[in-house]
Amino acid sequence: xxxxxxxxxxxxxxxxxxxxxxxxxxxxxxxxxxxxxxxxxxxxxxxxxxxxxxxxxxxxxxxxxxxxxxxxxxxxxxxxxxxxxxxxxxxxxxxxxxxxxxxxxxxxxxxxxxxxxxxxxxxxxxxxxxxxxxxxxxxxxxxxxxxxxxxxxxxxxxxxxxxxxxxxxxxxxxxxxxxxxxxxxxxxxxxxxxxxxxxxxxxxxxxxxxxxxxxxxxxxxxxxxxxxxxxxxxxxxxxxxxxxxxxxxxxxxxxxxxxxxxxxxxxxxxxxxxxxxxxxxxxxxxxxxxxxxxxxxxxxxxxxxxxxxxxxxxxxxxxxxxxxxxx
Amino acid sequence: xxxxxxxxxxxxxxxxxxxxxxxxxxxxxxxxxxxxxxxxxxxxxxxxxxxxxxxxxxxxxxxxxxxxxxxxxxxxxxxxxxxxxxxxxxxxxxxxxxxxxxxxxxxxxxxxxxxxxxxxxxxxxxxxxxxxxxxxxxxxxxxxxxxxxxxxxxxxxxxxxxxxxxxxxxxxxxxxxxxxxxxxxxxxxxxxxxxxxxxxxxxxxxxxxxxxxxxxxxxxxxxxxxxxxxxxxxxxxxxxxxxxxxxxxxxxxxxxxxxxxxxxxxxxxxxxxxxxxxxxxxxxxxxxxxxxxxxxxxxxxxxxxxxxxxxxxxxxxxxxxxxxxxx
Numbered sequence: 001x002x003x004x005x006x007x008x009x010x011x012x013x014x015x016x017x018x019x020x021x022x023x024x025x026x027x028x029x030x031x032x033x034x035x036x037x038x039x040x041x042x043x044x045x046x047x048x049x050x051x052x053x054x055x056x057x058x059x060x061x062x063x064x065x066x067x068x069x070x071x072x073x074x075x076x077x078x079x080x081x082x083x084x085x086x087x088x089x090x091x092x093x094x095x096x097x098x099x100x101x102x103x104x105x106x107x108x109x110x111x112x113x114x115x116x117x118x119x120x121x122x123x124x125x126x127x128x129x130x131x132x133x134x135x136x137x138x139x140x141x142x143x144x145x146x147x148x149x150x151x152x153x154x155x156x157x158x159x160x161x162x163x164x165x166x167x168x169x170x171x172x173x174x175x176x177x178x179x180x181x182x183x184x185x186x187x188x189x190x191x192x193x194x195x196x197x198x199x200x201x202x203x204x205x206x207x208x209x210x211x212x213x214x215x216x217x218x219x220x221x222x223x224x225x226x227x228x229x230x231x232x233x234x235x236x237x238x239x240x241x242x243x244x245x246x247x248x249x250x251x252x253x254x255x256x257x258x259x260x261x262x263x264x265x266x267x268x269x270x271x272x273x274x275x276x277x278x279x280x281x282x283x284x285x286x287x288x289x290x291x292x293x294x295x296x297x298x299x300x301x302x303x304x305x306x307x308x309x310x311x312x313x314x315x316x317x318x319x320x321x322x323x324x325x326x327x
Numbered sequence: 328x329x330x331x332x333x334x335x336x337x338x339x340x341x342x343x344x345x346x347x348x349x350x351x352x353x354x355x356x357x358x359x360x361x362x363x364x365x366x367x368x369x370x371x372x373x374x375x376x377x378x379x380x381x382x383x384x385x386x387x388x389x390x391x392x393x394x395x396x397x398x399x400x401x402x403x404x405x406x407x408x409x410x411x412x413x414x415x416x417x418x419x420x421x422x423x424x425x426x427x428x429x430x431x432x433x434x435x436x437x438x439x440x441x442x443x444x445x446x447x448x449x450x451x452x453x454x455x456x457x458x459x460x461x462x463x464x465x466x467x468x469x470x471x472x473x474x475x476x477x478x479x480x481x482x483x484x485x486x487x488x489x490x491x492x493x494x495x496x497x498x499x500x501x502x503x504x505x506x507x508x509x510x511x512x513x514x515x516x517x518x519x520x521x522x523x524x525x526x527x528x529x530x531x532x533x534x535x536x537x538x539x540x541x542x543x544x545x546x547x548x549x550x551x552x553x554x555x556x557x558x559x560x561x562x563x564x565x566x567x568x569x570x571x572x573x574x575x576x577x578x579x580x581x582x583x584x585x586x587x588x589x590x591x592x593x594x595x596x597x598x599x600x601x602x603x604x605x606x607x608x609x610x611x612x613x614x615x616x617x618x619x620x621x622x623x624x625x626x627x628x629x630x631x632x633x634x635x636x637x638x639x640x641x642x643x644x645x646x647x648x649x650x651x652x653x654x
Contacts, residue, residue, distance in 0.1 A: 110418075132572075153488070153490070163473065
């Protein structure tokens with residue numbers, strides 16, 4: 001099978017490729033060819049070098065999607081996007097990449113299928129940003145999508161396209177609405193959501209981290225390992241179980257910042273907790289107050305998607321996957 | 328105020344323009360200029376001839392939207408669309424007209440506003456086709472949009488764009504999700520929904536009509552007069568009341584085919600009812616069984632939108648508006 005990962009240089013893309021390198025049968029079939037695509041050339045794991053190629057390509061560039069689809073991948077992970085903040089700051093770029101880039105991918109698949117039968121599986125990274133305040137206490141699987149950002153709008157539109165192209169038999173699509181990924185590896189960044197990861201990742205290696213909100217802020221989380229697991233499961237599963245409602249809110253953990261910190265104490269001790277410096281930031285607090293706090297992701301759970309059930313687990317996964325098992 | 332009606336040659340467009348001709352202050356301000364746009368030249372009512380122009384223009388043609396918006400209309404009624412059956416039969420045309428045509432209108436407004444401040448009100452004709460089976464008994468205002476047609480997908484996407492462009496301050500948009508319009512004037516057509524109107528309209532003028540489904544089929548209706556009323560109200564109302572959720576399921580009447588027939592009997596007598604010929608058509612019955620049957624359109628009602636509460640009223644409106652008050 002020819003597997004293509006678009007957005008392979010991003011955090012989830014890299015982890016997905018590492019997973020396929022470590023467990024070549026993770027998808028339940030042999031990967032005879034792996035194509036890694038991103039705007040920059042993605043790293044190819046050494047064990048995959050015989051069958052893998054990395055291409056630097058912008059999906060939203062003229063003819064870009066057609067060039068990718070000409071190689072007729074059997075499974076396509078579409079993870080590429082402009083992030084929320086940038087899509088809000090640059091209207092044209094956000095719509096061009098997140099909407100037009102995705103639509104051109106879908107269209108390239110449709111046109112390829114008009115020449116010769118073609119029916120790839122397509123796994124699309126969507127986001128809980130498709131939802132907008134006000135919310136019920138738990139957001140159910142039938143709650144409407146009223147995004148309050150252009151990023152969320154673009155994801156919600158791509159979800160609709162994915163469902164229609166799937167209904168039309170153009171590809172076999174699943175939209176994966178990701179929770180906030182925690183603990184994000186790497187350096188602290190300026191994303192408004194960054195502190196959720198920073199306050200765990202930094203103290204685990206003896207560094208200070210800033211907490212800009214109250215401990216009673218609630219949010220919806222899953223580990224990077226779960227995120228990769230969602231995509232792997234979506235690539236393997238029997239899609240006949242899903243029906244026409246192809247966009248699924250992934251399971252996650254609803255937790256308070258205070259619960260993050262308590263788990264950090266249990267796993268890494270009070271000296272780690274003392275590295276969290278409280279610096280209230282009303283701007284960040286206000287942004288975060290508009291975000292979803294809890295979901296009842298029943299459909300996805302019933303379809304076999306799974307995530308963590310407590311923050312101790314999320315922290316242990318980070319220690320195993322990023323810190324070689326040691327703190 | 329400069330008012331533009333796009334889709335002015337369609338059924339609702341013509342009735343809206345007739346309303347503005349009959350009641351020049353219907354929108355609550357003076358209409359100093361009226362521009363009627365459609366792919367064919369729309370009829371201009373004689374009383375409006377001094378201030379009105381009709382243009383034959385395809386919104387999805389290159390530069391079409393820019394040409395319209397260069398005249399800086401203050402209020403835009405966007406009613407133009409490829410209908411459901413055609414959008415399903417012709418994938419490219421449906422997406423080109425219903426999605427790209429609408430998006431190019433929105434973009435033309437954005438670009439016009441980049442030259443000189445511009446903030447028109449935009450009223451968009453959406454549809455209950457944004458919903459797809461299975462449904463709850465009554466579809467509430469927060470139910471998700473999972474369309475099962477490309478037409479419904481295109482309308483749902485335009486709704487998302489409308490909300491985002493409105494949130495961004497590009498225009499002041501309202502999406503109007505229309506019920507099935509009944510009694511549609513004109514000749515019987517082959518639309519799967521045609522019989523809902525045919526079985527009333529034809530017997531009212533002494534002609535036979537075919538009923539292809541059971542009398543216990545339930546559906547969601549409003550009169551053409553209500554449809555025009557929705558758009559007029561949306562053009563007049565204080566949009567600060569609405570908030571960011573700009574797409575509204577309009578009120579309507581949930582009724583059985585049997586209730587339509589009973590109302591026909593009360594208004595026009597048993598000899599009218601006897602003109603309905605039962606010819607079960609499993610294809611039509613199957614299509615119709617996928618349609619929404621009932622809504623709780625609370626938000627729109629609270630915002631002042633109103634429709635009929637029984638079929639006697641719907642029939643009387645048809646007699647007044649289409650048959651000169653006589654049967």
